[in-house]
Amino acid sequence: MSAVAVKTEWKIELATEIRNKMKRLAKKDRAKAEAAKEILFDFEAFCAKCLKIKTKDGSLKRLILNAAQKELVRVVFEQLAAGKPVRIIxxxxxxxxxxxxxxxxxxxxxxxxxxxxxxxVAQDSSASENLYDMFRLYYDEMQGVFKPMRKRNNSRRLTFENPSNKDVELIKNPGLKSKITVSSAEKKVLARSETIHYLHVSELAFWPDKKKKQHLTSLFAAFSKEPGTVGIIESTAYGMELYKEMWDSAVAGRNDYIPLFFPWFEMPDYRMPVPDDFVLTENEKKIKERFNLDDEQLQWRRFTIRNDFEGDEEMFRQEYPSYPEEAFLVSGRPIFNQEQVQEDIMHAPDPIRKDFDDRLWIWEEPQPGEKYEIGSDVAEGLDEDENDASTAVVFKRRTGEIVATLQCWEEPFDHARLLDKLGRMYNNAKLAPERNNHGHAVLLALMEVFRYPNLYTHRDYDQKGNLLEKEGFPTTQKTRP
Incomplete structure (x- = not known):
């Protein structure tokens, strides 16, 4: 990611208090006023000239944006310039x-x-205190002409108002009437009584599970949908939970959040000097080639795995992913062999074409004389945002290769129609839909309406030893293994 300057057509609408300060400065020193104006209308310059942060060694320094931070800023201000409500995950x-x-x-x-x-909103009280301290530092170290009046608060809140108790002063110069509130997801209730224009949801995956959906519902109800509003949801991964669902929906275009992924190696600080005896492992060679890394980055990776995660490479991949799927694959409680899954994803080919309105991905066209088998997991198919997809996988019987996959949110009858079409396409493949729940409706349509010629028949025996045969695959405690 190139470190380019962030420039957009969008300009901030300055408050009366700030404009008046600029006018007074112009009367005293026009050159300084022009320089201040340049800073005000250039966010990157505003960060570099006006905002200070605490470094890892405990010192204060100006906020100089790195390449990854600039990418976030670029997306935010381009959306503002386009007159859109900004939504980023x-x-x-x-x-x-x-x-x-x-x-x-x-x-x-x-x-x-x-x-x-x-x-x-941060995941807990400690994190919210850290974020509030960040805002306080921004304010305390701000230059005079850009620094608004502030009313004192006992809570974690910056209220930009005239602190005077005199009504005449408050009427004459009320201040911005803006505020920044920092809270914790550990609270019982969040933001029920005020409109939110700028929202930052921090480390959503680590919010308390029982409060996550309730809090987001409350926040989004209060969050203005007007152009110029900004909502940023950010998190590291932590299993297959609500944040993962929101990320997947953004990637699939099912919501209006812009998904931004930032791998660990885009952080310029994540590198260390390479020792003389440094030799890459076979796995490191693959990673280096795949992501175009240098040895200093790999030495930092090796040092971090050894010292921060006690040699647990999977924990490193969760906290410092190289690509989006990696973060979610290794977090939570994975069942499948993660090393093999990682290897497969890194070398997975793109489909040769798509069909069925992009719902069917094809890696190999049907071959004359080949036999195929199709397994299908049937879902209700009512709402793409709220329900699981119905899926089907086409296997070549002779080799076991997956040659096509189907994912859709169709109701059972329409899913049966797609399965009938898919099965006939692949030489009347042996078709095995799951028959649990909505699968019964799919099987009925396949048999009675579409008359599919090659349905899988499940064979089992009852307690008396009698053979039982029935179309479709029953997922039960006995058959699941």
Whole structure:
């Protein structure tokens, strides 16, 4: 990712308080006022000139955006320039600075404009305190002309208002009437009584499971859908849960969130000097070639696995993924051999074509004389956002290769129609739909309506030893293994 300057056509609408300060500065020193104006309308310059952060060694430094942070900023401000409500979901490696960047964007938008409400939610109280301290540092270290008045609060909130108790002063110069609130997902209730213009959901995958959906419902109900609003959801992966569902929906285009993935090797700090006896393992050679890495990055990776994760490479891949699927594959409680899955994904070919309105992916066309088998998992198919997909997999019997896959959200009858078409396409393949639940309706349509000629018949014996035969595959405690 190239480290290019972030420039867009969008310009912030400055609050009256800030405009008045700029006018007074122009009367005193026009050159300084022009320089200040350049900074105000260039977010990257605003970060570099005005915002300070704490470094890992405990010192303060200006916020200089790295390449990955610039990519997030570019997407946000391009969406603002397009007049859209900004919705972004981020899957990332650990400690790449996206909370810092999201807070910088929100601080910029909230501290220079009027009547804006920002709401930030972290996974727990400790994390929310860290994010609030970040905002406080931004404010405390801000230069005078860009620094709005602030009303004192006891909670984790920055309220940009005139702190005076005199009504005359408040009427004459009320301040921005904007605020930034930082909260924790551990709370019972979030944001039920106010409109949110800027929302940052931090480490969603690690929110308390019992409160995750409830809190998001409450936040989204309060979150304005107007152009110019900004919502950023970011997290590292942690199993197959709600954040994973939202990420998958964004990738598939089922919601309006823009998915941004940032692998660990895009962080410029993640590299170490290479020792003289450094020799790559076979696995490291594959990783180096696949992702075009250098030895300093691989030495950092090796050091981190050995010292931060006690040699557990799977934990490293969860916290510092190289591609999106890797993060979710190794997190949670995986059943399948992860090394083999990783290897397969890294070398998986693209389909040669798609069919059935892109629902069918084909890796090999039907071959004359070949025999094929199709297994199908049947779902209800009512709502793509809320329900599982119905799926089918086409195998070449002679080799066991997968030659095509189908994924759709059709109701049982329409799913049966697609299976009939798919089976006939592949030389009247042996077709084995699961017969549990909605599978009964699919099988009935295949037999009575489409009269499919080659359905799988499951054979079993009852307690008396009598042979039982019935179309379709029954998933039971006995057959599941």
């Amino acid at each position: 981020i899957l990332k490696a650990r400690q790449m600075g996206f909370s810092t960047t999201a807070e910088a964007i929100i601080y910029y938008l909230s501290s220079l404009q009027e009547a804006k409400n920002a709401f930030i």
